[in-house]
Amino acid sequence: MEKRILHIDVNNAFLSWTAVDRLKHGDKLDLRTIPAIIGGDESQRKGIVVAKSNIAKQFGIKTGEPIYQARKKCPSIINVPANHSLYKKYSDNLYKLFCEYTDKIERFSIDECFLDLTEFIKPGEDVLKIAIEIKERVKKELGFTVNIGISDDKILAKMASDFEKPDKIHTLFKNEIEYKMWNLPISELFMVGKKSLNKLDKLGIKTIGDLAKKDERFIIKHFGKYGFMIWSYANGNSNEEVNYKESRPKGIGNSVTLPYDMASIEQLTPVLVRLSEQVSYRLRKENMIASVVNVQLKNNKFEVYSHQKKLPHRTDSSKEITKAAKELLEELYKGDKIRLIGIRVDGLSGKDEIQLSLFDEKEESKDKKIDKTVDYLKEKFGYGMIKKASEIKREDKQIKP
Ligand SMILES: [Mg+2]
Incomplete structure (x- = not known):
């Protein structure tokens, strides 16, 4: 059976969740609509920007930069300290909502899940319709937006959720990769890091399509197992399963x-x-x-x-x-x-x-x-x-x- 996988990614998770929580507790100001960041302790000059609002982004503020540097770019910026128990709570609420659609859910990170809907779609039901319903319910019931990627391959679903943001659904089925993914720079491919980027560049591989079209043996020769993995991703054949077992080891x-x-x-x-x-x-x-x-x-x-x-x-x-x-x-x-x-x-x-x-x-x-x-x-x-x-x-x- 053809797989039907969703990858759901919260837009600006830490900042959105903080904003929603503040609104809920009577705050009039929505952090998402002003220059705001989530960061560490500013007094020690150690803290860095962990999340930012889109307005903060317009000031040129980047995730990972020191807060004092962000403040130079925008002196009036609001810096909210991180609150992990709050993030956990919102992440759990999201997970609970997903449980209404499938039991095959993989929590990929605190704000990202894979949902395998293959066996849960009723005959005649459209996966896109389900995705729209989930996205709208999250917005209405939980108060924040998500991006959803839909595919018949797990990694392609992940790639698709990263297309235009926020509050968007994208499909990236295997038969769509040529015109939706192959023209993207190779740096956009899942699991391609800075280190491999250099080497790929030297081999003339600039786009995901360049990698996909290379001979498998050539890539394995240069990158070994890892090469085969990213080559498979580029070709939309990750063959990876949604790892839904809640198998966190105790120790x-x-x-x-x-x-x-x-x-x-x-x-x-x-x-x-x-x-x-x-x-x-x-x-x-x-x-x-x-x-x-x-x-x-x-x-x-x-x-x-x-x-x-x-x-x-x-x-x-x-x-x-x-x-x-x-x-x-x-x-x-x-x-x-x-x-x-x-x-x-x-x-x-x-x-x-x-x-x-x-x-x-x-x-x-x-x-x-x-x-x-x-x-x-x-x-x-x-x-x-x-x-x-x-x-x-x-x-x-x-x-x-
Ligand atoms: Mg996210």
């Missing part, structure tokens, strides 16, 4: 039975570092962040003991999770012979739900870049390839008599 863990009993922190540390990195990597793949790290040891008498600690702030950073794990090992280890070591992260939440508190640290964004590169290399070459200098040294020491 993510990894442990290893050691090849021989280890009896020193020096021996255990490199193993723990490797485990921490694998766990952080999985966390990033799930688009989650953790607030608790737990380290577990089992000795040669099969006694198990563990310690856990709360992280200073929720994170998916390899560096921070590894640091906490190492501290836990130091606290935990009492000099016995260890046969198993494990790490687990808990207190997980979706990354999008707390985006904001992460923006503070410059250091963090540097670490993020490193993590991203390492993840990419891991995917390309496998786990064994990536070792940190400190790990190699320690392992070398171990081998030496």
Whole structure:
């Protein structure tokens, strides 16, 4: 059966939701109609613009720029601090409304969902009609606007919702891609980032159509698996399913039975570092962040003991999770012979739900870049390839008599 998938994306989510909530609580001013932004703490000169009204946009204000810079562009701008519980509430209300149309819903981020309607469309019913109904109901019942993309392919639906905004519905069926998508710059294609952009450009691939028309083997030769993926997207054949199972893991863990009993922190540390990195990597793949790290040891008498600690702030950073794990090992280890070591992260939440508190640290964004590169290399070459200098040294020491 041909799939019928919607991708629904809230227009200016954080700002719209804040505006709606203020109106509801008696505020006369609609933030959407004035220069307004959602940002962090302005007093510390650290906060950045997380969302902006269209009027703010007209002042040249960009998402991601420091608030003090935005204020230079528009001194009278209203800056509203972020409020995650409010966003969660509005996101949940939206989800509840979608549940009236299908049970196959994937929450792609706090303000984006995929809906698989394939089995839920009655004979003779038009998917466009359903989309119109959803869009109008959201506006009327919840007070904000959405963009909806409709397609027979999941990624095409996502591409379609990104066409002209706000408050619009677009179709992008497989048989429409030539004239609706192929003329777009390649940077617009889902999953094409800055890094690949350079390389694509050098190969003369400027539009999505350029990529689609390239020989599959040529793209795989230059970009590997990732290349095949974006090439499939460009051709409207993602074959991806709406991942509707609410399968958020409660915690993510990894442990290893050691090849021989280890009896020193020096021996255990490199193993723990490797485990921490694998766990952080999985966390990033799930688009989650953790607030608790737990380290577990089992000795040669099969006694198990563990310690856990709360992280200073929720994170998916390899560096921070590894640091906490190492501290836990130091606290935990009492000099016995260890046969198993494990790490687990808990207190997980979706990354999008707390985006904001992460923006503070410059250091963090540097670490993020490193993590991203390492993840990419891991995917390309496998786990064994990536070792940190400190790990190699320690392992070398171990081998030496
Ligand atoms: Mg959005």
